[in-house]
Amino acid sequence: MTRPVVLTVDQRGSRRGADAVPALLERLSALRPAPLRPFERTAGDEVQGVLDDAGAVVAAVTALADDGRWSVGVGVGAVRTPLPASTRAGAGVAFEAARRAVEAAKRVREGVAVRGGPDDAEPAPAVVDAETALLLLVDLRRRRSAAGREVVRLVEEGLPAGRAAERLGITPQAVSQRLAAARWSSEQRLVPLAVRLVAAAAG
Secondary structure (H helix, E strand, O other), X not given: OOOOEEEEEEEOOHHHOOOOHHHHHHHHOOOOOOOOEEEEEEEOOEEEEEEOOHHHHHHHHHHHHOOOOEEEEEEEOOEOOOOOOOHHHOOEHHHHHHHHHHHHHOOOOXXXXXXXXXXXXXXXXXXXXXXXXXHHHHHHHHOOOHHHHHHHHHHHOOOOHHXXXXXXXXXXXXXXXXXXXXXXXXXXXXXHHHHHHHHHHHO
């Protein structure tokens, strides 16, 4: 990925709930690799960051979209260089595209959209491909039961199936069954695809 990606994130239904931005910024500060420019509150309940690693983009999108509380806009395209130290001061096509993307994300159930290029341009195939992969990934994760999410979380933390079974008080066979129902193996194939497509869209 030769060009950075801009993520704009807005809290859904923020007028009806507490301010969740401070906790969000703390979560995003743990992204690895670290963002090229840190996530900052830009206005109201909106935050923005600049990333230069496609894997971190996919990880951020899936983590944010999981609970349905956030709309996530992914902007690809050129940015004005040199990048300022503050994300809020950044400019360029990717920043403008991320703004359009977060507005588009508010209109879809998955809460994710990818945009790039001028406002009135037909989306490039690479942008459409990246958005499709992210939508599929978010949809897969959201369809999991609470039990499925729990066992996947333990496996993602690095616990072997036997240890996860002990932690949950179930058999290793039950862990395997829950992972299958959660479509864990499908996610393992879809994540690298999403990473490659985001990198291709970014250029």
